[in-house]
Amino acid sequence: MKVDATIREIDIETVRKDFPVLSVKMGDNSIAYLDSGATAQKPLAVIERMKEFDSHQYATVHRGSYRLGEEATQIFESGRETIASFIGAKQGREIVYTSGATMSINLVAYGYGRKFIRRGDEIVISDMEHHANIVPWLKLCEETGAVLKVIPVTETGEFDESAFVKLLSARTKLVSITHVSNVLGTVNRVKELSALAHSAGAKVLVDGAQAAPHMKIDVSEIDSDFYVFSGHKMYGPTGVGVLYGKYDLLETMDPLLTGGDMIERVTFAGATYAPPPQRFEAGTPPITQVVGLCAAIDYLSAIGMETIEERERELLEYGSDLLRKIPQVRIIGTAPGKAAILSFVVDSVHPHDMVTILDGEGVAVRGGHHCAQPLMDRYNIPAATRASLAFYNTTEELDRLSAAIRKAVALFG
Amino acid sequence: MSYSSDLYQQVILDHNRKPRNFFAMEDSTHHCEGYNPLCGDKITVYLKVGNGGVIEDISFNGSGCAISKSSASMMTAFLKGKTIDTAKSVFESFHAMVTDDPGFDQAKSNLGKLAIFEGVREYPSRIKCATLSWHTLISAIDDKKEAQTE
Numbered sequence: 001m002k003v004d005a006t007i008r009e010i011d012i013e014t015v016r017k018d019f020p021v022l023s024v025k026m027g028d029n030s031i032a033y034l035d036s037g038a039t040a041q042k043p044l045a046v047i048e049r050m051k052e053f054d055s056h057q058y059a060t061v062h063r064g065s066y067r068l069g070e071e072a073t074q075i076f077e078s079g080r081e082t083i084a085s086f087i088g089a090k091q092g093r094e095i096v097y098t099s100g101a102t103m104s105i106n107l108v109a110y111g112y113g114r115k116f117i118r119r120g121d122e123i124v125i126s127d128m129e130h131h132a133n134i135v136p137w138l139k140l141c142e143e144t145g146a147v148l149k150v151i152p153v154t155e156t157g158e159f160d161e162s163a164f165v166k167l168l169s170a171r172t173k174l175v176s177i178t179h180v181s182n183v184l185g186t187v188n189r190v191k192e193l194s195a196l197a198h199s200a201g202a203k204v205l206v207d208g209a210q211a212a213p214h215m216k217i218d219v220s221e222i223d224s225d226f227y228v229f230s231g232h233k234m235y236g237p238t239g240v241g242v243l244y245g246k247y248d249l250l251e252t253m254d255p256l257l258t259g260g261d262m263i264e265r266v267t268f269a270g271a272t273y274a275p276p277p278q279r280f281e282a283g284t285p286p287i288t289q290v291v292g293l294c295a296a297i298d299y300l301s302a303i304g305m306e307t308i309e310e311r312e313r314e315l316l317e318y319g320s321d322l323l324r325k326i327p328q329v330r331i332i333g334t335a336p337g338k339a340a341i342l343s344f345v346v347d348s349v350h351p352h353d354m355v356t357i358l359d360g361e362g363v364a365v366r367g368g369h370h371c372a373q374p375l376m377d378r379y380n381i382p383a384a385t386r387a388s389l390a391f392y393n394t395t396e397e398l399d400r401l402s403a404a405i406r407k408a409v410a411l412f413g
Numbered sequence: 414m415s416y417s418s419d420l421y422q423q424v425i426l427d428h429n430r431k432p433r434n435f436f437a438m439e440d441s442t443h444h445c446e447g448y449n450p451l452c453g454d455k456i457t458v459y460l461k462v463g464n465g466g467v468i469e470d471i472s473f474n475g476s477g478c479a480i481s482k483s484s485a486s487m488m489t490a491f492l493k494g495k496t497i498d499t500a501k502s503v504f505e506s507f508h509a510m511v512t513d514d515p516g517f518d519q520a521k522s523n524l525g526k527l528a529i530f531e532g533v534r535e536y537p538s539r540i541k542c543a544t545l546s547w548h549t550l551i552s553a554i555d556d557k558k559e560a561q562t563e
Contacts, residue, residue: 349479350477350478350479351452351478352452352478352480352539352542353421353478353479353480356417356420356421356536356539357417357421359417360417360418367452368451368452368453369452369453373453376453382452382453382454382455382476383452383453411421411426412426412429412430412479413426413430
């Protein structure tokens with residue numbers, strides 16, 4: 001534990017004991033889990049809270065007037081306040097529970113886009129978006145006749161902001177951009193970009209799936225109209241995510257799903273919808289998952305997001321130094337102040353072979369296009385290997401990553 | 414022996430480094446592009462089929478991982494001079510081998526050197542890498558426009 005001693009804020013030994021998966025063996029090695037950008041591991045605090053809720057407090061919400069159901073409803077609803085305060089939203093009713101960031105974006109594309117976006121209007125996204133923030137807009141454009149505009153990305157992996165300004169016009173209705181790139185790690189200046197978009201009269205959606213687990217989010221400061229993220233990338237369970245939206249905007253929107261629990265009154269002549277957030281939550285929601293997400297937020301808050309950011313910055317620096325020392329490695333995404341994501345290519349080793357070799361050494365990383373094919377095209381590569389770090393990783397794991405890459409390079413020559 | 418060394422044997426590494434029959438054939442009678450959307454591997458297989466269904470020439474080009482590239486390379490080397498019917502039957506055996514089909518019997522198979530890909534069955538996510546060129550071959554023979562792994 002050489003370098004870890006310098007990181008005083010986190011007691012890494014204790015933290016690692018909080019995550020049972022981190023002690024799983026892969027052959028002779030403990031797993032070096034470097035794929036938290038795809039999905040993060042869960043601390044015991046989350047696992048046990050969900051078990052406790054399911055064991056002693058579970059009932060459906062918003063229906064039964066018996067005490068168990070009322071208590072479950074109260075826990076479920078109070079989660080909105082927990083989440084709102086975690087991301088700096090003004091009110092709990094601005095928090096819509098979804099199944100994940102993908103559904104959150106689809107909800108906006110459907111509920112806002114199909115209602116307010118018309119032929120000839122323009123939607124601005126960027127070269128570095130995840131498919132989840134591309135395909136819903138492609139589909140919307142196809143259906144409405146709106147036009148998709150794309151912010152180019154520079155070689156280091158940053159938005160070309162002057163190109164962005166030129167894309168904005170009175171026709172721009174919506175700007176939908178990622179906060180942190182899942183491939184490049186770039187942390188975008190979403191507050192400034194949001195202000196520029198607003199001055200052109202556009203609404204703004206920020207995809208925070210890769211940001212919320214790793215840094216302090218303040219949606220009031222960013223001032224985006226929408227902000228979305230997923231539970232499972234922030235140490236919570238799958239099947240739950242969040243759409244934050246400014247309340248007056250949510251009020252104007254149509255639901256994506258219709259059915260039970262989202263109505264005021266239903267007759268065979270018609271139905272009237274409940275106000276947000278219920279309007280967007282048809283059917284029985286992911287109740288236990290919401291409880292798990294809130295436990296994850298409590299866990300992260302107890303450590304402190306600034307502490308997490310600092311720890312991950314040190315890990316990134318350490319890992320980047322190691323990778324830069326391997327001449328065959330080219331790091332994709334070198335923006336200053338980037339998040340702890342290390343994507344790279346080696347000409348002689350295809351990412352899928354790299355992943356298999358690394359797996360042989362117990363190092364779990366992801367290889368492929370990372371649901372960002374336009375970005376792969378931008379860098380003229382078919383795929384990349386990505387190590388995505390979390391505060392629970394160690395410098396020793398990064399040493400193993402580097403040694404395994406060297407092994408692959410030597411094998412493929 | 415590490416976990417991955419049974420997969421990346423020297424023969425496979427060699428075919429990856431120096432793929433055989435690696436060119437776009439100008440005068441092919443059949444060709445088809447195969448694409449694995451999961452990993453972005455893209456391979457085109459070209460055939461020149463003569464009288465009696467004999468594969469007079471066969472080649473491929475494209476990009477992919479070591480497994481897909483070496484599998485394509487070894488496939489072309491193996492099938493040159495054989496008939497289309499043989500190619501189809503070898504495909505069946507190869508597919509059965511890498512998907513661990515209980516009906517597959519190595520001893521009775523017609524795979525020869527291609528048996529080196531047996532280890533792929535231990536890596537479920539890599540099976541499609543090994544079979545991409547074969548699926549593309551069959552689609553080329555059947556004159557389909559493009560092939561995808563199943």
